[in-house]
Amino acid sequence: MALRLGSLADAQACYTLRPDAVKKICHGTLxxxxxxxxxxxxxxxxKGVDMKIGIDIAxxxxxKQVDKIVLISGDSDFVPAAKLARRxxxxxxxxxxxxxxxxxxxxHIDGLRTFAPNPLKTKKR
Structure with a gap:
């Protein structure tokens, strides 16, 4: 198990107007x-996380240190790493x-699996 942390791209940080505020402005209520x-x-x-994980996978x-890799991500940037691992x-x-x-x-994967229930679809009692 490994956790890879990148760095924040401070220069690219910005504030974005929330969609509900945009609607209110368009409707004249804000x-x-x-x-x-x-x-x-x-x-x-x-920034930098994908590259770190890709290097780890390679x-x-x-x-030949592992038989199986479970990647928790849906990012298609990992296609080259997945292909290399499978080869x-x-x-x-x-x-x-x-x-x-x-x-x-x-x-380019051998299996698709979700290991935990979706918290957004869990019924409230």
Missing amino acids: QLTDLEEKHFTLDVKQ SLAYK EGIDFVLDPMWVDIKPELFE
Whole structure:
């Protein structure tokens, strides 16, 4: 098990107007002069994580240190790493955490599995 953390792309961080605020502005129920902090979300991207994970996958595969890799992601940027691992005989399983994945990623995995129930679909009692 490994957790890879990237760095925040501070220079690309920005505030985005929330969709509900945009609708209110378009309908005339919210004026630009009435905008408050609650009408915005901070949009910050993490950089470098995909590359770190891809290098880990390549290293594990080339060194024959594992028989199976379970990647918790649905990002199609991992297609090259998945292809490499499978060429090296590694069973490559993907858990996209309830997100649809692109066909090009699905083509290069050995299994698609979700290991936990979707919290958004859990019935409240």
